[in-house]
Amino acid sequence: xxxxxxxxxxxxxxxxxxxxxxxxxxxxxxxxxxxxxxxxxxxxxxxxxxxxxxxxxxxxxxxxxxxxxxxxxxxxxxxxxxxxxxxxxxxxxxxxxxxxxxxxxxxxxxxxxxxxxxxxxxxxxxxxxxxxxxxxxxxxxxxxxxxxxxxxxxxxxxxxxxxxxxxxxxxxxxxxxxxxxxxxxxxxxxxxxxxxxxxxxxxxxxxxxxxxxxxxxxxxxxxxxxxxxxxxxxxxxxxxxxxxxxxxxxxxxxxxxxxxxxxxxxxxxxxxxxxxxxxxxxxxxxxxxxxxxxxxx
Numbered sequence: 175x176x177x178x179x180x181x182x183x184x185x186x187x188x189x190x191x192x193x194x195x196x197x198x199x200x201x202x203x204x205x206x207x208x209x210x211x212x213x214x215x216x217x218x219x220x221x222x223x224x225x226x227x228x229x230x231x232x233x234x235x236x237x238x239x240x241x242x243x244x245x246x247x248x249x250x251x252x253x254x255x256x257x258x259x260x261x262x263x264x265x266x267x268x269x270x271x272x273x274x275x276x277x278x279x280x281x282x283x284x285x286x287x288x289x290x291x292x293x294x295x296x297x298x299x300x301x302x303x304x305x306x307x308x309x310x311x312x313x314x315x316x317x318x319x320x321x322x323x324x325x326x327x328x329x330x331x332x333x334x335x336x337x338x339x340x341x342x343x344x345x346x347x348x349x350x351x352x353x354x355x356x357x358x359x360x361x362x363x364x365x366x367x368x369x370x371x372x373x374x375x376x377x378x379x380x381x382x383x384x385x386x387x388x389x390x391x392x393x394x395x396x397x398x399x400x401x402x403x404x405x406x407x408x409x410x411x412x413x414x415x416x417x418x419x420x421x422x423x424x425x426x427x428x429x430x431x432x433x434x435x436x437x438x439x440x441x442x443x444x445x446x447x448x449x450x451x452x453x454x455x456x457x458x459x460x461x462x463x464x465x466x467x468x469x470x471x
Contacts, residue, residue, distance in 0.1 A: 283442055297331075297444040298322055303347065310377060312352040312437070314338070318445060319346045327405060329446040335411035335434035336360065336399065337443055348445075352437045353412065354378055362412050363400040364391055370400045373412060373431065380413050382429035387420050389427065397431060407446065411435075 208214040287299060298318055306313035318324050320343050330337040330350045338358065342349035353360055358375035362382070367390050371382045385391065395415040401408030413431035420427045 279441060297446045298324065300324075300348075300443055300445055302441050302443060306349070312355040312375070312377065313341075314350040314352065314443075316348050316350055316443060316445075317346070319344045319348050321345050324348050324445055325448060328448055329406050329410070330443050331410060331446060332435050332440045332443050334436060335413075336406070337435045337437060337440070339405065340445065350443070353380055353433055353435075354437055360406070360412055361400045361403045362397040365396040365398050365409075366392075370402065371397075371429075373397060380431050380433055382415075382431065383426065385427045385429055387425060387427045391415060391418060391427070391429060393418065405448075 204214060283299070300316040300318040300322075303315045303317050306315065314337075316330075324340060324343055326340055326343050328340045330340060336353055338350045338352040338355070340348050341351045351358055352375070353373070354375045354377065356375055356377040360373045360380075361370065362373045363370045369389055369391070371385050371389075373380050374383050382391075382397070393415055396411060397413045397415065399406035399408060399410040399412060411434045413433050415429055416432050417430040418427055419430070
C-alpha cells in the first residue's frame with residue numbers, strides 16, 4: 175500500500191479565508207466582551223506595565239534632543255541679551271562721559287566769559303582747535319584770527335592763569351606759543367615779595383634762571399606777570415615754585431616751577447588785548463643858552 179500520496183493530518187488546517195474569519199470573530203468577541211464586561215482591562219494594565227520602560231526608553235532620544243535644543247536656544251537668547259545690555263551700558267557710559275565733559279566745558283566757558291567781561295581783562299574767548307604739528311613745539315591753534323581783531327603779541331590766558339602769547343595770525347585762526355616752549359621768556363615777579371625775575375620755558379615746564387642765590391624765594395611761592403615788558407598785564411598767575419636748587423659756589427639759584435594754567439588740557443582760552451603803554455614824553459627843544467654856547471668859539 176502506497177502511503178506517499180496520502181494527505182497528512184499534521185499538515186491539514188484552516189484555509190486562509192477561514193483563518194481570517196476566525197481572527198475577525200475572535201476580535202469582535204474580545205471587543206464586545208471588553209466593552210461590556212471589561213475582560214481585557216487587567217490584560218491592558220499588565221501590558222502597559224511591561225511596555226512602560228520601553229516607552230520611556232523610546233522617548234529618551236526625543237527628550238534629549240529637545241533639551242539640547244532648548245539649552246542652545248536659551249544660551250543664544252542670553253548671549254543676545256548680554257550683548258544688548260553691554261551695548262546699552264557702553265552707550266550710557268559714553269553719554270555720562272560726554273555730559274561730564276560738557277559740564278566742565280560749560281563751567282570753563284562761564285569762568286572765561288566772566289573774566290573777559292571784566293574791564294581790566296576785556297578780551298576775546300576762543301576755542302583750541304588742535305596742537306601744532308610738532309608736539310614738542312608746544313603751540314596751539316585757536317579758532318579766532320585777524321578777522322576777530324586778534325593780533326600778534328597778545329597774551330592768552332585761561333581761568334587759572336597765563337597760557338602763552340599769540341605768535342602768528344591768519345584771517346580765521348591764530349597760533350599760540352605756550353609758556354612751556356623752550357624759546358619762551360616771561361617777565362615775572364614773586365607775588366609775596368614783589369621781586370622781579372625771568373621765567374624760561376624748557377620744553378614741557380618752566381624755571382626761573384639767573385636768580386641771585388640770596389633772593390627771598392620759597393616753595394609754593396606764586397609767580398605772576400610783572401607787567402614791565404608792555405605785553406602782559408601785571409598780576410596774571412603764571413607758575414608756582416616747586417623746587418629751589420642753591421648749589422654751593424654758584425651765584426644764581428635754579429628755581430623749578432609748575433605752570434598753573436591748563437596748557438595741556440584747556441579747550442577754551444581768552445585772548446587779552448595788547449597793552450597800550452603811555453607815550454614817551456616829548457624831547458624838550460634845546461634852550462637858547464645851549465645854542466649860544468654852541469655858536470661861541
